[in-house]
Amino acid sequence: MIKMKDLQKKYSGFDLNITMEIPEGTVTGLIGKNGAGKSTTIKSVLGLIRPDGGEITVLDKVPQEFTAQDREAIGAALSDSGFSMMLTIKDVIEILKSFYKEFQEEEFRRLCKEQDLPMDKQIKDFSSGMKAKLRVITAMSHNAKLLVLDEPTAGLDVLARNDVLDLLRNYMEEDSSRSILISSHISSDLEGLCDDIYMINKGRIILHEDTDTILGKYGILKVSEEEYASMDKQYLIAEKKDKFSHTCLTNEKQFYLDNYPNMVVENSSIDDMIVLMLGGKEK
């Protein structure tokens, strides 16, 4: 669905250089701190910016050469952009109907009703959660093969976030050939949704792993100075030194469980990974 090879984009004080591949039928998460390059990556996929180098194809086409028909196969939701705030959902329905041949009006109305989105109210009077839900429902409204979502859950409370994630899960269940690229800095959102995760930092991909592998094989080791000095460090990915101890991230949790029975080994969440890989010292 999406292939990027050494994709480059330079701004003053920031340069992006990434390689990624998103196959058909997968949900891929892109995580990283604010300013890491997530939105630049998403914009490159949508053809909103021109790359300075490298290669990118989306649905076998270069985004800059997308025709209207190509764009119909993509549903997009951007965190800081959407339909004019002056419009109502009724207006949005008429607009989408005339843009997309496959606009599913009944389904769109059903989802809006299910999520308590009012038809006649101007979007400017919606809460942040309602606006975010409308953006996602709009992206899903025309049977797109690929959804590209930039921070669709940013600024939402936990209930609204779950609603948005449920919408996406249902979308994937309807057709297994669909793909989603979703960026977020709230990694817990991605754990239960994504098949694989790319971690981006300062414009570079620093980790690509299946979510199951991250949750199953990665672990957090909490070790004293003495334990740290004597332990085998070949499976450590990142570490952070505290006052009297070390917190380490490993991609072979079982190795330490087997060989160091007294060591504190905890399951790792994506949040732990971010803290250690982006806040600690990479090995």
Add this chain to the structure above:
Amino acid sequence: MRGLLIKDIRLLGQQKKLLIMYGAMAVILGYSMDSTFLVSYFPMIGLFLVLSTIANDNFDNGMAFLMTLPISGKLYAAEKYVISILVTIGTWICAVALQFVMLNIKHEEFAVANQLVQDLMFVPLFFLIIGLMIPMDLKFGTEKGRLVLFAIFGIFMVLVLGGKAVVEFLSKNAGLDVQGLLDSIKAMPGGMVCAVLFGVVILLLIVSIVLSIRIMQKKEY
């Protein structure tokens, strides 16, 4: 393009209060003032309302999302010309109809053909505004676009005054017959002047469209 047109029409529809006020003012002004004023005022306000949709599209970074819809920058630019021209012609027709009603109510005598030619003279002016403002708004955004437009008008005024000074100098020193030239223009039939004006402005509109399409194709969001 249909989607973009519907979007802009819906956006204009959301400004109901403004549209009602604008209609009411047109009727009042049409009755109380010289009816020709109505034909210049009514389409001009309509045109500015349509051009405000560019500002609206840009508001809250909205262009980024618009460009993810099944459209291209080229189509976006073209649609702005289509809707501006449609609204200008539509409001001009309404204004002319209203003008004729007002002239009848006030029992003023007028020749329909002459009045129409006189009214038609405003249309190239509206097209000129479209041709200047759309590329400015697309390139610089609405606020900066207005400033650039004022700067252009400033330069234009300097050129006109400079040109006038040159013509006066030539008529005094080189025997240029300015009055004769003006008389021959005045002697031309109104319809011909109108046709020449339309020709010039349409050429300008074509240049403006090409420029706007290039601006949109180069833009990043």
